[in-house]
Amino acid sequence: MVEIIVCVLSGLLGVLVILLGICCVRAVAVKNRKPYAAAPPVDGARSKKAAEALSDMIKAQTVNAPDADPEVVRGEFEKHRKALEAHFPLTHKVCERTLINDAMLLHWKSKHPERAAVVLMAHSDVVPATGRWQYPPFSGEIADGAVRGRGAVDTKGSLCAIFQAVEELLAEGFEPPCDIYIESSDNEEISGPGAPSMRDELTKRGVKLRLVLDEGGAVVTSPLPGLNGYYAMLGIVEKGFANVRFTARSAGGHASAPPRNSPFARLAAFICEMEKRPPFKRQISPPMRRMISALAPDMGFPMRLIMSNLWLFSPLIKAVVPRLSPVASAMLSTTCAFTMSEGSQAANVLPETASVTANMRFIMHQTMVPSIEAVKKAAAKYGLETEVLYAHDCSSIVDTGSDEYRFVSRLAGELFPDAGQSPYIMVGGTDARHFSEVCPAVIRFSPLMVNKPQLDSIHGLDENIDVTALGRAAGFYRRLIEGLADIC
Incomplete structure (x- = not known):
């Protein structure tokens, strides 16, 4: 009997050693990535022009x-449109503007209206600015390089960079290989009708779309635990x-004689269950x-070992990542x-x-209907409506093998050689979702390089963007427009 147990344990140990060996080989194999290059030289004049324009754009308090x-x-x-007109006169002279x-x-x-067009998006509205800021939130102050x-x-930073790129190309007499639209909604922050109305306008005109580029991803620091440095994150699904x-009802009454299972008690119990045992896969x-x-090739060996062997460590990742x-x-x-x-x-x-x-955010493998049914079932246990x-629902998923995605990905690599790159899932909401039904390549990427404090300042205090980051973003949009012949 002892010999059998020893034999079984030896066999299990052998299997574990083999599995570990396979995992180590795979982890080592994915490390061979060329070192990132230095950042390209910054166009100081371009950055300065864009910064001055953005400063005036910020002074318009476009809050809904x-x-x-x-x-x-x-x-x-x-006032915001006047600032754009003042800083980008050629764009407004050449481009036909429509307001809804x-x-x-x-x-x-x-000269090729028969070709599918490209839409570059960035909304004009902003959220309210409360709290104590280092600089007044609508001053557009240019200080300390930002x-x-x-x-x-x-x-507005992305919108400014788009206009800067177009203005430069128009000044040089450049002719785009396909029609280009700049779309800027006035109520993205409140999920308003601005972007849908513009999508409907393009549909009414019979415009076919090749590529839509909107906010979502950016060039950010440490997008996942175990990563350092900057990464261009290209959103492929929202x-x-x-x-x-959720509503609880009762007969009411005086608070001096509270009954058991009062409305708030039931709501609290429901909230606790959702926090501790969410009914989502x-x-x-x-x-x-x-x-x-x-992203795995850039991680330290322990994390790379796990992330490059999803076939074995998926259960561990699903258990540990939410805590990190x-x-x-x-x-x-x-x-x-x-x-x-x-x-x-x-x-x-x-x-x-x-x-x-x-506020619920549905994932692709448990979409709107099953997710809502799951919470409705959990709420019913506590007598809640x-x-x-x-x-x-979720947007469609961009094919990372498509010409359009590879085009944007290649540009991100060329314009941000000092950063890694990855597709990712957009967990927030954008205007881009309204275009998913009319364009298969809706990519969520603003080419702004932002550090963690700047990323945290979105909808928070002291929002700011580096002047050099504006110049680099304008350079990205310029190269994108110049290279559209590759996909048009």
């Missing part, structure tokens, strides 16, 4: 606040979105596998974040109705 005077808001968007409310579409015509203010990164309200989807495959990074965790499953609550109007009155509202306030 719920309590704002519509006339004041329209005035700020007009304050959403803006500029058409740069080519342009400072709300919208510098999200996304998670779905919903706002869902964790899965390493094909887009995430592509991202891990692209909220963003990486959001790429594994649907998420549900509780963001608002409502109850009694007085502190000593039990509510007859209490509710919490959650579920009401979907707004929802849309």
